[in-house]
Amino acid sequence: MELIAKERDRLLHRAARFIGISLAVVAFLGLSVPGVVDLTSLFAALLLCVLLVFSLVRLGGDHSILWVLLGLAAGLGVLTIVQLPFGAPDQSALATALIPFAGGTIASFALVLTGRIPRVVILVAGFAATVGLVVLATGSSNPLSYPVGAVVLGWIIFTFVGLWVSSSVPRAARRINNIGRAHRAERQASEIEAQRRQGARLLHDTVLATLTLLAHSGVGVTEDALRAQAGDDAQLLRQLRLGSTPAPQDLPLATGAIPVAATDDAILGTTLESVKQRFGRIGLEVSWHGTGQVLLPSEVLDAFLLALAECLENVRRHAGVTEAHVTITDDETTVRAMVTDSGIGFDVRDIDSARLGLKDSVIARLGEVGGTARLFSSPGSGTTVVLEVPK
Numbered sequence: 001m002e003l004i005a006k007e008r009d010r011l012l013h014r015a016a017r018f019i020g021i022s023l024a025v026v027a028f029l030g031l032s033v034p035g036v037v038d039l040t041s042l043f044a045a046l047l048l049c050v051l052l053v054f055s056l057v058r059l060g061g062d063h064s065i066l067w068v069l070l071g072l073a074a075g076l077g078v079l080t081i082v083q084l085p086f087g088a089p090d091q092s093a094l095a096t097a098l099i100p101f102a103g104g105t106i107a108s109f110a111l112v113l114t115g116r117i118p119r120v121v122i123l124v125a126g127f128a129a130t131v132g133l134v135v136l137a138t139g140s141s142n143p144l145s146y147p148v149g150a151v152v153l154g155w156i157i158f159t160f161v162g163l164w165v166s167s168s169v170p171r172a173a174r175r176i177n178n179i180g181r182a183h184r185a186e187r188q189a190s191e192i193e194a195q196r197r198q199g200a201r202l203l204h205d206t207v208l209a210t211l212t213l214l215a216h217s218g219v220g221v222t223e224d225a226l227r228a229q230a231g232d233d234a235q236l237l238r239q240l241r242l243g244s245t246p247a248p249q250d251l252p253l254a255t256g257a258i259p260v261a262a263t264d265d266a267i268l269g270t271t272l273e274s275v276k277q278r279f280g281r282i283g284l285e286v287s288w289h290g291t292g293q294v295l296l297p298s299e300v301l302d303a304f305l306l307a308l309a310e311c312l313e314n315v316r317r318h319a320g321v322t323e324a325h326v327t328i329t330d331d332e333t334t335v336r337a338m339v340t341d342s343g344i345g346f347d348v349r350d351i352d353s354a355r356l357g358l359k360d361s362v363i364a365r366l367g368e369v370g371g372t373a374r375l376f377s378s379p380g381s382g383t384t385v386v387l388e389v390p391k
Contacts, residue, residue, distance in 0.1 A: 008169040009063055009112075012162060016111040017060035019158075020071075021053055023104030030097030037082045037094065048077045052105065059112070065119065068109050072126045075106035079133040091139040095147035098137055102130050103154025110155055114162035127155050197360060272328070275309060279324075284316040290328040294335050296391060303369045304335065304389045310361040311339040311385045319343025319383060334388050342382040348375055362387070 028049060031037050037045070055071030058064075079102060082094065106126065113123035134151050276286045296304065308326070315324045321343040329336045351358060362385070363373045371389035 004169060004173040008165060012111045012165060013063050014060045016108045017056045019111075020056045020105045020108035023100045023108070024049055024053060024056075027097060027099075027101030027105060030100070031082060031094075033093070033097070035093070036097055041081050041084055045078045045081045048074045048081065052078070056108075063112075065122075068112060068119075068122065072106065072109055072122070072129075075101070076126075076129050076133065079106075079130065079137070083133070083137050091137065095134065095138040095145075098134060099147055099150045099154075102134050103151035106130050107151070107154040107158045110158035111162040111165075114159060114166050123159065130155070197364070272326075275305065275312070279312050279316065282316065283322060284312060285323045286312060287323065287325045288328070289325065294328065294330050294391075296335060296389065300369045300371070300389050300391075303365045303371065304337070304387065307362045307365050307371075307373065307387055308337050308339065310365075311387070314358070315339070315341045315343065315383070318346075330391070333391055335391060337387040339385045339387070340382065345377045345379050345381045345383055347379060348377055351375075 028046070031042060031045065052071050052074035055067045055074060059067040059071065079098065082098070107130070109126060110123055113119040113126075131148060131151060134148055138145050138147050272288060276288060279286050312324055312326075315321070319341045321341050323341070325338075325340045327338040327340070329338075358373075358375065366373050366387060366389060369389060371387065373388075374386045375383070376386075377383035
């Protein structure tokens with residue numbers, strides 16, 4: 001809040017400097033018209049106007065009330081001098097020329113006098129003195145003449161702008177703070193939800209796979225491999241219970257999760273063979289086709305291999321076959337993997353939307369890195385899953 005208040009004050013003081021100096025130039029062009037002010041008064045007013053401009057320049061950087069007082073005094077001095085001797089040759093022209101000076105240059109100080117009470121007192125005094133001198137300059141008995149009304153309007157406008165900026169900036173700061181709190185709360189909720197989904201995926205891809213093997217008495221898996229897999233799953237559960245999120249290289253190896261090196265880019269071919277070997281140990285022979293040397297960013301590679309492993313795990317669990325084919329292709333922008341089996345197949349419309357295997361471990365996982373997954377199957381005709389990720 002303190003920083004915003006400083007920026008608000010800087011804005012108001014710089015605005016007063018710019019407006020005041022600009023209108024001072026305009027006013028003196030009007031006063032310089034022959035016959036409006038005699039040369040002696042004009043020269044003396046010019047010296048005071050230089051002092052006024054100097055005060056405005058200093059005010060834009062220093063923000064001290066002393067420069068406001070000096071500027072007001074110089075401005076009121078100009079209004080007094082240009083009327084000497086009283087009864088200028090053309091009081092109407094003089095009053096008109098003084099409008100931008102009295103209602104603009106001097107009134108611009110009102111931008112910085114709307115805060116604390118002492119400043120408001122200075123504002124009221126400066127306003128009264130300025131209007132009084134302009135009334136004298138008009139030489140009219142009507143205090144509501146056009147020049148006086150224009151000067152009053154100028155002071156009102158600058159005072160209103162100063163009040164509006166001074167009050168609206170704190171309100172905007174509070175709203176920004178509220179938005180920031182809401183954003184932090186939403187981000188925290190999103191992070192918690194992402195952690196929950198990540199934990200659910202890990203449990204599905206690891207512990208539930210092991211339990212499925214145990215439920216089928218470990219058919220096709222050696223006793224040592226099953227024991228090692230159960231030990232790895234127990235370690236994963238301990239990590240999740242302690243609140244940590246295992247990195248891909250920490251995941252159990254025999255369940256289809258693939259360790260990935262923590263580099264910016266990794267070569268796909270260095271890990272695909274390990275996938276084949278691991279699934280071979282648990283009863284699924286994987287035949288690889290196409291390229292195996294494709295560079296991917298590490299986070300994309302993580303999602304791609306974990307989704308691919310889950311597709312192979314689904315083949316091992318549900319297809320009723322012991323062999324699957326994986327074809328890897330790529331072009332300038334995309335890497336694709338097609339996982340095919342000749343198993344029993346199924347009707348894709350019968351997939352339970354609550355199942356994590358395809359929804360979270362494949363589709364959602366790829367979606368987080370800009371990838372997609374497409375499923376093709378029918379009863380008795382096997383299954384094909386096409387995975388795509390951007391390079």
